[in-house]
Amino acid sequence: MSSDNRIFVCSVSDLAPGSMKLVEREEGNITVYNVEGSFYATDDRCSHGLASLCQGEIVGDEIECPMHFGSFRIATGEPVQSPCSMPIRTWPVVVEGDQVFLAV
Ligand code: FES
Structure with a gap:
């Protein structure tokens, strides 16, 4: 199951395709994306x-800065x-059952 270096993000059902979720951390915030069903x-x-x-805004497979x-490119981070x-x-994002985790 989850180890010490995993952060629970949300349930899969709480992050619909095309949406994002902010994970706040002291070391720097992370955004988690659902791009057409892939996290x-x-x-x-x-x-x-x-x-x-x-x-x-997510545009295709890219994140556009506001x-x-x-x-x-969301998958690679390349400009x-x-x-x-x-x-x-x-x-890395790990999906286990209905739960989404960040591996940090
Ligand atoms: S701060 Fe993101 S494009 Fe300038």
Whole structure:
């Protein structure tokens, strides 16, 4: 079952396709995504500025930053749309039954 380095995020049914959930941590917030039924997680903070990606918008398989509308590929964290040029960190997501966990 869950080990010490897992954080319970929510139930699968609480994170519908196309939606996001913020996980707040002292070490830095993480956004968890459901992209067409697959779960991913990235650092919440945009690499371009002080913006929360969880406040942005999922467009296809990308997250669009709400500040200057740059974007990243959710699965890999790679920058896709300018002005974003630095990748964001991705995190493993584990789904067990109806529960979604972050592995940190
Ligand atoms: S802060 Fe995200 S694109 Fe500028």
